[in-house]
Amino acid sequence: MPRPDVSEERRAQILDAALRVFARQGLYETRMDDIVAESGLSKGALYWYFKSKDAIITAILEQLFAGSMGGLGALAESTEPADACLAALAAGIAEDIAATAQLRPVLFEFYAIAGRDEGVRQFLKGYYDTFLAAIEATVRRGVAEGTFRPIDSAAAAAVIVAAFEGLLLLQIIDPAPGDLGPRFVAAAELLFAGMRV
Known part of the structure; x- marks a missing residue:
């Protein structure tokens, strides 16, 4: 499988999507599939950048x-x-x-x-x-x-x-x-x- 492009723009796209879903559904109700759907990316692309919802939460906190x-x-x-x-x-x-x-x-x-x-x-x-x-x-x-x-x-x-x-x-x-x-x-x-x- 070819490696997805690693870019700050793609990472930011995922974090922005996650924030929108978290704001709408709450942290606990949000699943990785919800973030995939909101971001418009494939599940593989999302998991390339973030291995778990906790990793996304940590990245959002840092941001x-x-x-x-x-x-x-x-x-x-x-x-x-x-x-x-x-x-x-x-x-x-x-x-x-x-x-x-x-x-x-x-x-x-x-x-x-x-x-x-x-x-x-x-x-x-x-x-x-x-x-x-x-x-x-x-x-x-x-x-x-x-x-x-x-x-x-x-x-x-x-x-x-x-x-x-x-x-x-x-x-x-x-x-x-x-x-x-x-x-x-x-x-x-x-x-x-x-x-x-």
């Missing part, structure tokens, strides 16, 4: 969190005051959330799976460990530069991440308040105001 990881890299390299860096990170996360609003229910299914699946849990833990470390380092830098008062940088990082995640969860429970972006920015400013000298 969803890639933007935030880029923002964390910029955070570490920035020479701007720490509070400005964290405010820019919050605004960037808000933009990412707005751009992927239709995927929010799927994202929370991933969180539910993390309670039962070690692979997904380890992926999310790795992401959160990186996220916490970057914010903690920025808070520590803010204390050193005199932007923030002397505070426990690890505790501050945990509170910032918890506030962002809590807003996401509230949006799933009650989407009525509207656009999440401004609420993210407002929450960040309230937190940083309490941290500043």
Whole structure:
């Protein structure tokens, strides 16, 4: 059997199809055959790229969190005051959330799976460990530069991440308040105001 073309475009086609099916049917109800039908590819082509639904889920998680990881890299390299860096990170996360609003229910299914699946849990833990470390380092830098008062940088990082995640969860429970972006920015400013000298 000839080898299918290996391309990022084909891989993206499969992931986009999987996201549409997951959003429509949920993660547990979706079968590989559903993703095959949605993608318009053959079953062999799909399995060439992804051996299982779990592999697709992991790839989607990596894709969803890639933007935030880029923002964390910029955070570490920035020479701007720490509070400005964290405010820019919050605004960037808000933009990412707005751009992927239709995927929010799927994202929370991933969180539910993390309670039962070690692979997904380890992926999310790795992401959160990186996220916490970057914010903690920025808070520590803010204390050193005199932007923030002397505070426990690890505790501050945990509170910032918890506030962002809590807003996401509230949006799933009650989407009525509207656009999440401004609420993210407002929450960040309230937190940083309490941290500043």
